[in-house]
Amino acid sequence: MLRHTTTLQRILLSVLGGAIAIGITFFLSGSNNQLLALATAYAITILGLSFLTGWSGQISLGHSGFMAIGGYVTALWLQHFSSTPMVLTLILATAAAAVGGVIMGLPATKLRGPYLAGMTLAFAVALPQLPESLGPWAGGSQGIPLQTPTAPHWFANVVGGGPLAIIATNYQYDAIVGILVCTVAFFIVSNLFASKTGRAMRLVRDNDVAAELVGLNLPRTRTLAFAISAGLSGLGGAVFAYMNGTVSPASFPYVLSISLVTYMVLGGMGTLQGAVYGGLLAVYATQITNWISNTVGIDPNSNFGLNFQNILFGGLLIVTMITAPRGLAGLIHLLKGLVQKQMSKQRQ
Amino acid sequence: MNGFLTNRILSDVLYGITNGVTIGLVALCLVLIWRSTHILNFAQGPMAMFVTYIGLTQMDHGLGFWPAALICMVVGFLFSGLTERLIVRPLYNKAEINPIVVMVGFFTVLEAVATAIWTNIPRYPVAPFSSINFQAGGSPTALSPLAVFQIVLAVGAMALVTVLFNYTKLGLQLRASALAPEVAKLLGVRVNRLLTLGWSIAGVVGAVAAVVVAINPSGMSPSMMDGIFILGFVAAAIGGLESPLGALVAGVSMGILMQFINDYWNSNYADLVAVLILIVVLMVRPQGLFTKNTARRV
Amino acid sequence: MIKVANLNVSYGAVKALRDVSFEAPSGAITAVLGANGAGKTTLLRTISALVEPQSGQIFLDERNLVGMRPEAIARLGVAHVPEGRGVIGEFTVDENLRLGAIAHKVTLAEGIAEQFELFPILKERRKQYAATLSGGERQMLAVARAMIAQPTVLLLDEPSLGLAPKVTFDIMTTIRQLCESRKLTVLLVEQNAKSALRIADFATVLHVGTAIASRPAAEVAADDSLREYYLGMPSS
Numbered sequence: 013m014l015r016h017t018t019t020l021q022r023i024l025l026s027v028l029g030g031a032i033a034i035g036i037t038f039f040l041s042g043s044n045n046q047l048l049a050l051a052t053a054y055a056i057t058i059l060g061l062s063f064l065t066g067w068s069g070q071i072s073l074g075h076s077g078f079m080a081i082g083g084y085v086t087a088l089w090l091q092h093f094s095s096t097p098m099v100l101t102l103i104l105a106t107a108a109a110a111v112g113g114v115i116m117g118l119p120a121t122k123l124r125g126p127y128l129a130g131m132t133l134a135f136a137v138a139l140p141q142l143p144e145s146l147g148p149w150a151g152g153s154q155g156i157p158l159q160t161p162t163a164p165h166w167f168a169n170v171v172g173g174g175p176l177a178i179i180a181t182n183y184q185y186d187a188i189v190g191i192l193v194c195t196v197a198f199f200i201v202s203n204l205f206a207s208k209t210g211r212a213m214r215l216v217r218d219n220d221v222a223a224e225l226v227g228l229n230l231p232r233t234r235t236l237a238f239a240i241s242a243g244l245s246g247l248g249g250a251v252f253a254y255m256n257g258t259v260s261p262a263s264f265p266y267v268l269s270i271s272l273v274t275y276m277v278l279g280g281m282g283t284l285q286g287a288v289y290g291g292l293l294a295v296y297a298t299q300i301t302n303w304i305s306n307t308v309g310i311d312p313n314s315n316f317g318l319n320f321q322n323i324l325f326g327g328l329l330i331v332t333m334i335t336a337p338r339g340l341a342g343l344i345h346l347l348k349g350l351v352q353k354q355m356s357k358q359r360q
Numbered sequence: 361m362n363g364f365l366t367n368r369i370l371s372d373v374l375y376g377i378t379n380g381v382t383i384g385l386v387a388l389c390l391v392l393i394w395r396s397t398h399i400l401n402f403a404q405g406p407m408a409m410f411v412t413y414i415g416l417t418q419m420d421h422g423l424g425f426w427p428a429a430l431i432c433m434v435v436g437f438l439f440s441g442l443t444e445r446l447i448v449r450p451l452y453n454k455a456e457i458n459p460i461v462v463m464v465g466f467f468t469v470l471e472a473v474a475t476a477i478w479t480n481i482p483r484y485p486v487a488p489f490s491s492i493n494f495q496a497g498g499s500p501t502a503l504s505p506l507a508v509f510q511i512v513l514a515v516g517a518m519a520l521v522t523v524l525f526n527y528t529k530l531g532l533q534l535r536a537s538a539l540a541p542e543v544a545k546l547l548g549v550r551v552n553r554l555l556t557l558g559w560s561i562a563g564v565v566g567a568v569a570a571v572v573v574a575i576n577p578s579g580m581s582p583s584m585m586d587g588i589f590i591l592g593f594v595a596a597a598i599g600g601l602e603s604p605l606g607a608l609v610a611g612v613s614m615g616i617l618m619q620f621i622n623d624y625w626n627s628n629y630a631d632l633v634a635v636l637i638l639i640v641v642l643m644v645r646p647q648g649l650f651t652k653n654t655a656r657r658v
Numbered sequence: 659m660i661k662v663a664n665l666n667v668s669y670g671a672v673k674a675l676r677d678v679s680f681e682a683p684s685g686a687i688t689a690v691l692g693a694n695g696a697g698k699t700t701l702l703r704t705i706s707a708l709v710e711p712q713s714g715q716i717f718l719d720e721r722n723l724v725g726m727r728p729e730a731i732a733r734l735g736v737a738h739v740p741e742g743r744g745v746i747g748e749f750t751v752d753e754n755l756r757l758g759a760i761a762h763k764v765t766l767a768e769g770i771a772e773q774f775e776l777f778p779i780l781k782e783r784r785k786q787y788a789a790t791l792s793g794g795e796r797q798m799l800a801v802a803r804a805m806i807a808q809p810t811v812l813l814l815d816e817p818s819l820g821l822a823p824k825v826t827f828d829i830m831t832t833i834r835q836l837c838e839s840r841k842l843t844v845l846l847v848e849q850n851a852k853s854a855l856r857i858a859d860f861a862t863v864l865h866v867g868t869a870i871a872s873r874p875a876a877e878v879a880a881d882d883s884l885r886e887y888y889l890g891m892p893s894s
Contacts, residue, residue, distance in 0.1 A: 071457040073402070073464065119642035125601070126400035129460050130593045131638060133402075137590050138631035145628040270464055277461055319476040326468030333462045334450050529760060536746060536757050543744040546706060548732035548761025548807070 022202050030195035037187045038171075042180030045187040046255075047295040052190030053252035055291025056197050058276045059284070060244025063201055066282030067213050067237040070121070074132025076268035077139045078109040078242040082249025083259040085109075087156040088149070098161065102193065102250050109246020110239045117238030122231045128238070136269045140261035155260020158253060161189050186255050193251055197244060198284055204240070209233065271297075274329045280341025289340045297321060371502035372619045378507040380615020381514035385569035386585070386592025387599065387607035388518060389562045394601045396538040396558030399448060400593075402463040405585030406470035407443065407563070408570035411436040412580060413478050415571070416485050425488050432567045440563020441556045448559070474582040482579035491577045510572045517568045518608055521561070525604070534558055587631075591618065594634045598641050600648020609650065659684045660705065660811060660843060665714035667697075667704050673867055674700040678714070680862045680872040684810075687837050687844040689854040689875060691889055692864035698847040699741050701864070702813045705845070706738045707731050718811065733761055737809035741816055743800040747789030751780055751799055754788055758803035766806075773802035776832070794825035801829070805836065811843045812836070818850045826850065830857045851889040855879045863888050 017025070037045055061075050082105040089101055116135055120128035143150040150156075163171075163178075163185035171181050204210050212226055213233060253259045275293045280286025293300075301321040302312060310317045332339055364370065386404070393401045401407075415432035419425065447466060451459040489509045493500040525531035536544040537554040544551050573588060574580035595614045599606025614634065621630045641649060660682040667675040675697045682688035690698050703709040705716050707728045716723045723731055732738070745754055755773060759766050774781035777798040783791060788799060797817055804812060814833065818826040834857040837844050848854035855861060858875040865888050871878060878884055885891040 065457060069455060069457065071460055073460075115639065119639050119646065123642065123646055125398070125456065126402075126460055127597060127642065129402070129457075130400060130597060131635065131642075134590045134594055134631065134635045134638065137587070138635050141628040141631060145626045270468060273461060273464055274468070315479060316476045319472040322468050322472030323476070326465045326472060329465030329468070330447065330462050333458055333465065334447075337458065529756075532753060532757055533760060536749070539748055540744065540746050542708060542728075543740065543746060544757070545708070545728040546732055546738045546740060546744065547758055547803070548729050549757070550729050550761075 017202075017206065019203070019206075022199060022206070026195050026199040026202070029198070030191055033191045033195075034188050037184050037191070040184070040187075042177075042183045045180070045183040049183065049186040049190045049255040050252065051291040051295040052187070052194040053248045053255055053291075054272070054275070054294035055194055055248075055287050056251060057245045057248030058272055058279065058290040058294070059197060059201055059287035060241040060248065061272055061276050062279075062281050062283065062287045062290070063204070063244060064237055064241035065276070066205070067210065067241075068121070068234045070128045070234070070238075071273065072132040072238075072241065073129045073269050073273060074116070074134075074136035074266075075242070075245045075272050076264045076266060077132070077136040078112060078245035079249030079252060079268070080139050080259075080261075080264035081109040081112050082106065082246030083253040083263065084143075084150075084156070084249075085246070086250040086253040087151075087158045087259045090158045091156060094159070098189070098254070102247055105250035105253075106243045106247040109249065110243030112246075113239040113242025114235060116242070117235045121234035121238055133266065133269065136264075136266040140264055140266070143261050151260065153261055155258050155263065157258045160257045161186055161254055190251055190255060193247070197247060198287075201244070202284060213237070271325075274325050277329055277332055277337070278325070278339050280339035280343075281337075283338075283341045285344070286339055286341040297325060301325075368623070372623050373616055374502035374507075376616030376619035377612055378503075378510055378615070379619065380612035381511050381518075381608075382569055382572050382588060382611075383591045383595050383615050384608040384611025385514050385517060385565060385572065386588055387596035387611045388521065388604055389566045389569060390592060390596040391599070391601060391604050391607045392521070392562040392565065393559060394596070396534065396562075397444070397448065397452070397555055399451070399459045399463070400601075401562070402460060403443075403466035403470060404562075404566055405589035406467050406474070406582070407440060408436065408566035409580075409582060409585045410470050410474055411439055411563070411567045412485075412570040412574045413474055413582075416478075416483060416574070416580070419485055425486070428485075429571050432571055433564050436563040436567030436570075437560045438563075440566065441560035443563075444556045444559035471582050478582065480581050480583070482581045484577075484579040485574055487575040506575065506577075510575070513568060513572055517565055518604070521565060522604060524561070530557075534561075590631060591615075591634060594638045597638055598648060599650045603648070603650040606648060606650025659717075659719055660688075660845060661715075661717040662701070662705070663715045663717070665701075665704065665716065666712040667700055667709055668712055675704070675711075676867045678864070678867070678869045680869055682843055682845050683860070684843045685837070685841045686859035687834065687846055687857055687875075689851075689858035689861040690845060690847045690864060691851045691854060691861055691878070692849075693888065693890065694849065695866070696864040697867040698849075698864055699815055702738060702740075702815050702845065702847055705731075705813060706736065729761070732807075735808070735810040736813065737804035737807055737811065738813040739800045739804050739815060739817065741819070743796050743817075745788040745791075745796050745799050745803070747787060750785055750787055751791070752784045754799055754803050755780075755806055758806040762807040764806065764808055769806040769808075773806055776805075777802050793820050794822070794829070797821065797825075797829055798832075801832070801836075805840075808840075809842070811845070813845045813847075815847045816849060817846070818848060818853050826853050830854070833857060851885075851891055 037048065040048065057075055057079050061072060065071055085105045085108045086101050089096060089104060116132060120131050144152050163181050167185055168181050171184060212228055256263065271294065275290035276286065278293055279290030298321065301324055304324065305312050305317055305320055310320055336342060389404055390400060393399060411432050414435050415428040418431050419428045447462060448459065451462060487506060487509065489506040491504050491506040493502065493504045525535060533544065533549050534554050534557065536549060537551045538558065541551045570585060573584055591614050592611065595610035596607050599610040618630045621627065621633055663679050665675050665678040678701065690701060692698055700709060704711050705723065707723065707726055711724060718734060718736060749757065755770050756766060759769050779795055780799055780802060783795065788796065791799060817829050821829065830853050833844060833846070836842055846854055846858060855875050855878065861875045861878040862872040863870050863878065863884055870888065871884055
């Protein structure tokens, strides 16, 4: 994960990655840009999850809960202060989720074993039940609507969509906004990983004794990692709220937590690229499943077809974890190595 | 006296115990697997659910309740043991998140396969016990014959497990394999087989728990164990993950507390309260309420 | 008899044993001596199949043990008291002893009575958790638990570790008695060369994974250069 890079290199890489992604939006249809906008939200959340795993070797089954905190804080805040700049709202949502992360992380990060996973799962189950009972201000099961970012005039002029393409223009604008937030989040995390503490944590990830030898305060570092991870998921939830135009308990069911883990592992846990692949998988999983269903000849409306997506991705998760725990990112890395080897052979 | 039997608080306690023994069973199941292989089986709920559906299909084919329940237990034994052999064994000595992730994947697959085969329309298997509450002086108490059966079944399973682990040669080997696998091997104990057997026994306990849930008047569905699994985990963690008795006591206490929250406050807050209690308990006593300090090796 | 031939063991890139060969004759105590990290514990763990060797053979009489499972080797009558004694602290003294007999065709009651005769203190403590015992008592329990299975070979890993000289002396004397009364083949790994040489018949000296000497114990004890350079015993 960009282990041996300087700050300048990381800035350049982030700007380059963001610019390429923005460039791509010009070639995508409106609906694909809409999906891409949502993918940025999931990518940021998965980045948070991946950060936790890569940093402290622990896993959370409750990041849908932190997404929910971020999403609801955004929606509720905008209901009362609708003119707040997006940047401020995003920071607020991140902070709120990070506070939640500290509360959850304090006891669990002191313990080894699966406590954190179990506790966070329980948290993700408990949270979506609340809005219905908290009173009308929480939106109940209907949820809370909010205004999605609308393309300003100058943007519409640049894209040149005209009045008929206004929806597609908006979707593209949303995708670009998402990409910008994403780029900042990825840049920050890459810096954290390259920091002294980040390097130390990676070295001693699975070895408590070594951690104390190098002078790390393990519980504190783990709690901090969990808070940052939860904060990133809150940011993802906030971006989701903006892009989706509404938040409701159904946006953040606990099974979303499980899906997030699935896409993180399939994308490649503990890596920045993996989080990008994971975010894209999250929004394209249904299309991928349908494509496979059509190819193999499964009736999508049969009982089996309706459950095929979960069978497929659950199965992939098990197989990946047992045989290739580095996921898609690891696979691409491997292929790149093979291609380079071939090329150098040909040169000789 | 009759007034006492139908008293609201006593009723809540009784309803709570009925739910609590099931939570305790799920917790016990988690503890058994944790003690033997240091894995928290996140797929335990769906595994038990799957087994009950197999029993249910036998009932659909005309089999009676008792043979079907027996089938559930036998299938639970085999299924859980097989899971250990095929899915879990490659994960020993790997980073702790690997088994968690794999079992989460297994969770997803099992629920999806079950929904594909049996749909998520609830089914109502009928146990040969009435769910109509006993009467006391003209008004209903909080106990039905079905509830009594559920409690007896759960407590019976728990007692059998306790006897097996603490008073038999097999139990001695099971405990030794869990506590000190290397030492057990040096003494000639066939540790690998016993780890499989540990999962199998947990599979039977899980099957009992799922049968108890399935015959509830609210019926069964592929996600029927999800909610109770969460409470079971909280109970097991409060008990310290190592203590079967702790799992039972914490499970029943949770059941009663949840019932009081449902009755006097709002059922939507119950899970959150459970999480908060767990946070507080782990802050004060990280090793859980029922685990001796010395026994915990972090 | 235990015979080790050309044994090589490595942990990743680190070679723990290089071409080690020696013999531990039946009915005698063979001490395996050497400094920390010489490969003594690895040797015992390889014999018990807890560690897999890269190459080489290990014979129990005529049978090659390499490739067998640890529990199968234990069932052949090879008892291994591991480093740190390996008593299960969460078990009572009684439970530890019962566990020792569980995989073997021996009469439990008789075996326990016999061990209590040998180690009377264990009888007093039989209901206590092993975690509450003193270091010496734990070592006695570990030996008793191994002996209850009536083994023909006893592998002992640093029985003197952390014990007072007087307790060490008693334990070593007991081991000598057991060896003679049961015709036991004992492989005694020790860093405390002086105590081990007192009771041993033969001694093998390991130095960074290589066996540099295998001779009668008295000869090793008398060899000044071995004593000084490898066993940390100044010449008397």
